[in-house]
Amino acid sequence: MLYLIGLGLGDVKDITVKGLEIVRQCSRVYLEAYTSILTVGKEALEEYYGRELLLADRDMVEQQADEILKGADVSDVAFLVVGDPFGATTHSDLVLRALNAGIQYRVIHNASIMNAVGCCGLQLYNFGETVSIVFWTDTWRPESFYDKIKKNRDMGLHTLCLLPIPSLSRGRKIYEPPRYMTVAQAAEELLEILQNRRDRGEELAMTEDTVCVGLARIGAEDQTIRSGTLQELASCDLGGPLHSMIISGHLHPLEVDMLKLFSGPERLKTLKMTDSSTYVS
Amino acid sequence: MLYLIGLGLGDVKDITVKGLEIVRQCSRVYLEAYTSILTVGKEALEEYYGRELLLADRDMVEQQADEILKGADVSDVAFLVVGDPFGATTHSDLVLRALNAGIQYRVIHNASIMNAVGCCGLQLYNFGETVSIVFWTDTWRPESFYDKIKKNRDMGLHTLCLLPIPSLSRGRKIYEPPRYMTVAQAAEELLEILQNRRDRGEELAMTEDTVCVGLARIGAEDQTIRSGTLQELASCDLGGPLHSMIISGHLHPLEVDMLKLFSGPERLKTLKMTDSSTYVS
Structure with missing residues (x-):
């Protein structure tokens, strides 16, 4: 067997x-x-x-x-x-x-990370298709994951973004330093895509102020969850691997209450929403 | 704590x-x-x-x-x-x-069922929004879950359908016999919706021949998985609770190979596909 x-x-x-x-x-x-x-x-x-x-x-x-x-x-x-x-x-x-x-x-x-992300309070049955974000290089900068996020958001659905993890297998034959993507790096790529699309005159599915969630080491003793705007997550430090990120869709009031737990004490009281998934400070 | x-x-x-x-x-x-x-x-x-x-x-x-x-x-x-x-x-x-x-x-x-359904071979990151199917009554026959399946299929995504489970809590105050929905019953409701939509001249997102998967008691020793057309699942008997069902979207060849494991020996060799998610016998 x-x-x-x-x-x-x-x-x-x-x-x-x-x-x-x-x-x-x-x-x-x-x-x-x-x-x-x-x-x-x-x-x-x-x-x-x-x-x-x-x-x-x-x-x-x-x-x-x-x-x-x-x-x-x-x-x-x-x-x-x-x-x-x-x-x-x-x-x-x-x-x-x-x-x-x-x-x-x-x-x-x-x-698995596919169901454990529910611990941030966003309901699993309100998630759309999961996306994978990749490390950009100078010449390879795919934006297709944004288009999937857009489709999910158009339907009011959250998007789980899986981030690259250290490669433990390929490194033996071809030298490649083990590295994982942080939430901040993923947010940076997404911010750049938003700017690119804005430059092209596209209508955006989200903004720098859209509510996102960064998750690190989910299930471990020292797991860390941070909710905030995409812009805020671009400068957060959630510590060691593995990281993943969620782009919110339509937020239910109970989901908002849960996310407030993870937005840091300084934001707990000032957090407001203009629509169901955008902060105003 | x-x-x-x-x-x-x-x-x-x-x-x-x-x-x-x-x-x-x-x-x-x-x-x-x-x-x-x-x-x-x-x-x-x-x-x-x-x-x-x-x-x-x-x-x-x-x-x-x-x-x-x-x-x-x-x-x-x-x-x-x-x-x-x-x-x-x-x-x-x-x-x-x-x-x-x-x-x-x-x-x-x-x-949880949300990630364990991956055992049928359909990849979790190819699933769209999860839907809940409810028991119809004579006067209450909601079809909204079909519209969500349609949106998922339009994007090539699979749909996990959660089926009602026995209510162990309400029964004490209001008499309600404990019952759960079987895959066959869920498939029956869906077939009826397809007919309704066809009668209204709507373009259908799926047919009676769309590839579906019935799952029963996932994670238990006697778990049962059955893949087949929606029509076939409407007459299947997968035994005791709990049941859930998947409506396939675009199928990857490796996903098809896995589904063939669960389609019964008589269909293993005759299974063909007209498009990525429809059987022909």
Whole structure:
């Protein structure tokens, strides 16, 4: 049996009881090491599970899946994924290869960033399509994520923006310093896009004053949530990875009350709204 | 401290290790009993946790929150929620009341239906707004959920449809037999809406042959996933609660491969697509 087991988002104890029991009885345990990271490292997991973990980078999962699946028809192999195995990245390919080789699989679910962002108080069923923001280079500055945000906002929906995380897999073959995108960097790109669109005379779907939420290390002890205008988030410091950001759509009064918890004491009383999702100071 | 703890979706062992440790050391433990249900009952949870659980129905949470929060400023109180505490239903109101009373809170996340549906192979970031389907009566037959599905499909996005679950709270005061909606019933309502819209000469966003997915008891040992046309799902029997349904949008080839796993052996080979989300037999 191939077990795909979600580890949740924080530390070693965010695995489910069921997941932990399976990890402890499997013959081999792989740790998927390219989609996301926990706030603790492989060593902490190994110590807590009492098991050696085999690191599975992207190349291994894509090109040497047979190695992972070896013997899983007669014994149990666990494949650990930060968050949920079918969260932001799915592992359909590994599942299909397993079934093709006559190996059954089972999924042990856990929280992923896709549902845990609900902790900021914005309701999950009011989110539209999720977008991914990428690091711009001098020559590659895609703006397509803004167009998706626009569509969501036109329907009054919130947008979860997933930000780049450190690449732990590619770095071995091609040198690429591990880096993650901060909320401030994501906000900066978005501000530049707004200016570009304004220069072109486009009607904007949002402004520098639109309510946004920055989230860092969700699920961990030191998680940080900051709500404010897009302009404010462009200069916020939410600490270490992983970060994500939400662009609000239409806000329900209860959602506004929750967001006020995360806007900093100095803004708590002065916060006003001109429409359902724009601050005035 | 008020702890809001997600229980996940299946049975007693889907709680996280962290969540279990907290439950075992809290002075009082409430079980939220109206948003969702596990495949096991309160007694099974009590036996596994070694703790008595206080049932918190909707009236209690909405009108007697003070009772839940009593003493949580000096001791620890746990509030257990099936799925994730900020999943399909948020508990913002309880959080705000706690903070108002000077009580800190902490969220222990877990899988919810909002992210666990990814196990069918449809990618979570290709979903649009989530919709809720309701039981029609003779006089109340809302079609608004179809319009949201239409908007999602126009953008190529999948739609998660949440179906009614047994009401465990209201039944005490007003007699209402506990019932949940099956995938077949949800599909029936949707078929009727398609016919209504066709009669009115509207251009349809989907047809009886659009690829849909029925999901039952996701996360439990006996979870069942069935993919097929809307017409086919209208006559499927996926067993006991809880059910949910997905209306597909644009399908990626890897998503199609995953859906074929759930379409029954007789269709595995004959499945074809006319466009990215319509079967032909």
